[in-house]
Amino acid sequence: MGGDRHRLAADGAIHVVAGVLSDARGRILLARRTAGRDLAGAWEFPGGKVEPGETPLQALDRELHEELGIRIDRAEPLIAVPQAYPDKRIVLDVYRVGSFTGKAQGLEKQALAWAPPDKLATYPMPPADRPVVAALTQASLCLVTPEPEPGADPDVFLRQIDAALAAGVTRVQLRVRSLDAASLRALAIAVKQRCDRQGAQMLINGEMALALELNCGLHLPAAQLRTLTARPLPAGQPVAASCHDAEELRLAQALDLDFAVVGPVAKTATHPEQSPLGWRAFSGLREGASLPLYAIGGLGPADLATARRHGAQGIAAIRGLWPAQPPRAAARRR
Numbered sequence: 001m002g003g004d005r006h007r008l009a010a011d012g013a014i015h016v017v018a019g020v021l022s023d024a025r026g027r028i029l030l031a032r033r034t035a036g037r038d039l040a041g042a043w044e045f046p047g048g049k050v051e052p053g054e055t056p057l058q059a060l061d062r063e064l065h066e067e068l069g070i071r072i073d074r075a076e077p078l079i080a081v082p083q084a085y086p087d088k089r090i091v092l093d094v095y096r097v098g099s100f101t102g103k104a105q106g107l108e109k110q111a112l113a114w115a116p117p118d119k120l121a122t123y124p125m126p127p128a129d130r131p132v133v134a135a136l137t138q139a140s141l142c143l144v145t146p147e148p149e150p151g152a153d154p155d156v157f158l159r160q161i162d163a164a165l166a167a168g169v170t171r172v173q174l175r176v177r178s179l180d181a182a183s184l185r186a187l188a189i190a191v192k193q194r195c196d197r198q199g200a201q202m203l204i205n206g207e208m209a210l211a212l213e214l215n216c217g218l219h220l221p222a223a224q225l226r227t228l229t230a231r232p233l234p235a236g237q238p239v240a241a242s243c244h245d246a247e248e249l250r251l252a253q254a255l256d257l258d259f260a261v262v263g264p265v266a267k268t269a270t271h272p273e274q275s276p277l278g279w280r281a282f283s284g285l286r287e288g289a290s291l292p293l294y295a296i297g298g299l300g301p302a303d304l305a306t307a308r309r310h311g312a313q314g315i316a317a318i319r320g321l322w323p324a325q326p327p328r329a330a331a332r333r334r
């Protein structure tokens with residue numbers, strides 16, 4: 001708690017800090033907002049508003065001491081989510097608490113729950129928390145495949161997929177427009193196998209029938225998103241969309257899509273005709289939506305921390321995540 005005094009971020013938003021605490025079994029601590037406050041009854045990550053003169057970590061330590069009776073030993077930034085609510089704008093600045101002293105108790109009569117990560121999404125939480133749950137449970141690197149070289153051996157393409165997966169990609173958008181239907185189907189089956197083997201998720205761009213047949217995800221180009229009036233696949237199959245403005249994001253959210261890819265954030269060689277959004281405008285779009293967003297456009301793994309600071313779940317990239325050289329065949333099975 002902090003009375004009325006709180007610190008505003010540079011752009012006038014209320015700066016809120018919150019902590020992700022884990023127990024020995026990997027379960028994550030949630031606290032229930034008590035009656036009579038805003039968002040009463042919602043489950044949240046414990047924390048509160050930064051007060052003038054405090055650093056974010058000082059504020060987090062104070063809040064967790066007041067609300068739970070613990071002290072932080074170590075904490076690292078996870079994601080900072082700008083979010084507009086009807087009556088205010090906040091930045092929910094969330095830290096993963098690596099180690100703490102004391103036993104967490106609900107000192108303000110708030111209910112506590114230790115939730116396994118895969119159950120987090122079942123707790124009703126404020127809109128700003130949805131991207132936080134995604135940052136805890138979903139891929140931070142999303143590869144968008146480049147077009148295969150005309151006439152090239154599909155094996156080279158598949159070895160590059162393998163190398164990208166080995167380098168830490170756990171979401172793959174297969175975006176191929178140049179192949180005939182039979183070749184695309186064969187390639188999609190092979191990529192899906194590789195993703196399954198590595199525990200990665202595959203979404204196919206634009207091809208609803210193939211998504212249904214292969215039981216994989218579907219990625220909608222913005223033009224296709226705009227034609228839909230209902231979520232095109234059952235809940236178990238992920239559906240995402242490319243969005244460039246607030247209206248497309250509203251539509252993606254209204255269709256209950258799983259995430260959106262927003263950009264171009266920086267200048268990109270593959271779409272030179274689009275002028276870049278920049279991180280400020282990205283944050284502005286982030287503020288009006290609550291679904292997880294990947295930033296795309298001229299980005300790579302080195303931009304992940306910046307992306308997370310602006311509320312992105314992660315980065316999506318073609319070149320930034322595609323191995324520069326096709327790995328040699330001999331390196332295929334390690």
Ligand SMILES: Nc1nc2c([nH]c(=O)n2[C@H]2C[C@H](O)[C@@H](COP(=O)(O)OP(=O)(O)OP(=O)(O)O)O2)c(=O)[nH]1
Nearest residue numbers: 001002003016018044045046047048049126128129
């Ligand atoms: N602590 C926390 N606040 C969140 C989360 N998600 C979210 O939208 N919020 C919002 C709810 C509130 O509008 C704001 C946090 O303010 P708060 O009421 O907890 O602040 P505080 O602990 O300093 O308490 P108070 O004295 O101002 O009542 O951020 C979350 O996961 N944790």
Ligand SMILES: [Mg+2]
Nearest residue numbers: 001047048049
């Ligand atoms: Mg609080």
